Structures are given as structure tokens and as C-alpha cells.
């Protein structure tokens with residue numbers, strides 16, 4: 001709508017106006033109906049792929065708008081946008097205030113077992129700045145070779161996204177354990193292609 005990310009001051013202002021408009025609509029409906037309407041930052045699991053496909057059907061492929069197989073949840077900073085964990089949470093906090101029905105923010109982190117000080121600093125930052133936030137880490141396991149760490153997403157010959165053990169090359173999903181936060185919870189059931197692309201494109205924030 002503005003040509004810039006909502007982390008740009010112009011985009012931030014516009015994003016907040018949208019949120020305020022939606023909150024005003026909820027207030028109006030509450031007054032009219034005596035039903036407690038509220039704005040909710042939905043992380044709805046399958047919607048990210050379905051809405052992306054429907055938008056492509058209707059508007060075609062518009063670069064940086066409808067060119068992915070997923071859309072971004074609520075006010076979240078785009079998964080491919082470089083931003084550090086602390087800035088991301090401080091930024092998203094102002095939008096959580098406008099999501100009184102519920103909201104969640106995440107930061108993507110690598111294996112943090114050897115840097116617990118950073119984990120503690122981040123948790124303190126969450127406590128001081130934002131209502132609800134979580135750290136996404138990777139703790140996958142390959143049943144073929146015993147590798148423990150991050151199982152990778154790669155394209156096969158038909159450009160389908162598949163999961164592959166970086167240690168032994170295993171691509172059999174029934175012989176690996178992969179856990180990723182996909183919305184409000186951690187999923188281990190494997191995902192549709194849109195969600196898998198979104199997971200593949202996530203940058204780490206710490």
C-alpha cells in the first residue's frame with residue numbers, strides 16, 4: 001500500500017492507522033450489539049497459504065506483494081527482513097497494544113545452548129517491553145544417522161520443498177523429527193508448501 005515495509009516510519013504510521021480503524025470498528029460493533037468484538041492478531045495455520053493463493057488468483061503476481069506462497073501474519077515483521085531480536089520485539093510491541101483480543105510475537109534464534117546470557121537478556125527485554133513473545137529455536141533429530149540440530153529445507157527435482165538431513169542426506173520424513181513454531185504452537189506434523197517456504201525464508205534475529 002505504501003511501497004515500503006511497515007518498519008519504515010511511513011509504513012509504521014500507515015499500519016497503525018489500519019489497526020486503529022479496525023479497533024474503532026470493533027468499538028462501534030460493541031456499542032451496537034453489546035457483544036465484545038475485539039481485534040485479534042491471528043496466526044491461523046492454513047490461512048497463510050490459502051490467502052496467498054487466492055490473492056494470486058485475483059491480482060496476479062505482484063513483486064513483494066503476492067509473489068510468495070504465504071502471507072505474513074498480522075503485524076509481524078516479514079520473515080525475510082533483517083532486524084535484530086531486540087528491535088523486532090520493541091517494534092512489534094506497539095502493534096500488540098492495538099491487538100487487545102490476542103497477539104504473539106517471535107524471534108528466530110539459532111542453537112542458544114552456549115549463550116544463555118543472551119537468552120536471559122532477551123527474556124528480560126520481553127518482560128520490560130512486550131506483552132507476549134517467544135523464542136523459536138531448532139532442535140531436530142535424524143533417525144537415520146542420529147544428527148541433532150537443524151534439518152534443512154531444499155528443493156527436489158520438481159521444485160517441491162522437502163526436508164533433508166545435512167549430515168547424511170536423509171529425506172524420508174518418517175525417519176526424522178522436525179519441530180518448528182508455525183503459529184501459536186510448535187508443530188511436528190510437517191507443513192503445506194506455503195508454510196514450508198515461509199519457514200525456509202526465515203532470517204534469524206540473534
Ligand SMILES: [Zn+2]
Pocket residue numbers: 142143144145146147165166167168169170
Ligand atoms: Zn541424518
